[in-house]
Amino acid sequence: MSLTIKHISKKYAEKTILNDISLTIPKGKITSFIGPNGAGxxxxxxxxxxxxxxxxxxxRLDDTPISQIPNSEIAKRLSILKQSNHLDLRxxxxDLVAFGRFPYSKGRLTEIDRNYIERSLDYMDLQKMRHVFINELSGGQRQRAYIAMTLAQDTDYILLDEPLNNxxxxxxxxxxxxxxxxCDELGKTVVIVIHDINFASCYSDYIVALKNGCLVRQGEVGQIMQTAALQQIYGMQIPIHTIDENRIAVFFKN
Structure with missing residues (x-):
């Protein structure tokens, strides 16, 4: 499977949000989107x-324009967790994690569905909270529950918008x-928007850097986690130190 972005542009009124973005998401890897606020x-x-x-x-997903793939099919191949989630339902x-199985179960859970639910609860350390209502959770607990719902959907591609918030x-x-x-055990392809470049460095395989709606850098971690590259992206000198083979940006010192 392949996920390819070709010449994507987007404007709101007269403001350009994305300007001619083209890239291919590596299969079975973690790709992090980094960049300043408002980068797109x-x-x-x-x-x-x-x-x-x-x-x-x-x-394009597997060389088919994603706009031509039916909703019922896309929900089994690609899942998304948005930055803010608000449910008024109690x-x-x-219940929330089970909702991730809806593309398959249509509301009638099978034994297979329940196995995915259990695995997702285990992954996110939520078994003890399974009967707690979402509106009774802390912000961090709620975020973990939404991620568990996304995992239960069991798609080849998992897209997460700032999953570490709260x-x-x-x-x-x-x-x-x-x-x-x-990624390593199940071959999933994960794409995340993330602000902490050190988390991106330690856990990603590939980094895509945006600035002012433009693609300014992309490559493997070692290519992006360099002072010159980060200077271009963030406009500041950021020394890099290697700790246990991880490239760490020291951005909290002058």
Missing amino acids: KSTLLAIISRLLQADSGEV LTVE LDMKHSVQIMQVLRKL
Whole structure:
């Protein structure tokens, strides 16, 4: 399977959000979208997932324009977790995770569906909270529940818009470890929008950098986690240190 973005552009009024973006998402890898606020990262992810329509260009999945794939089929191949999720319904964690199986079950859960639900609850360490209502959870717990729902959907492509929002250090690491495991053990392809470049460095295979709606850098971690590359992306000098074979950006010092 392949996911290819070709000449994607998007404007709101007269403001250019994305300008002629072309790239191919590596299969079975974690690709991180990085860049300053307003770079167009979330907009690009929304276009890839078909939540938003581009003004020009196309996204192709297995060489088929994604716009031509039926909704029922795309939901089995590509899942998206948006940056903000708001449900007014009174659902338990288990109910929410089960919703991820809807493309398959249509609301009638089978034993196979239940196995995926259990595995997703296990992955996100939510078994003890399975009967707790979503609106009773902390922000971090709620985020983990939404990610578990996305995992239960069992798609080849998993798109996550800032999945570490509202999470403490422990659960941020846990989520990145889970995403790494999904790639390494199950062959999933994961695309994330992420602000913490050190998490991107330690867990990603490939990094795509956007700035002012333009694609300014893309490549393997070692190609992007360099002072010159980060200077181009963020406009500041960021020294790089190697710790346990990980390239760490020291951006909190002058």
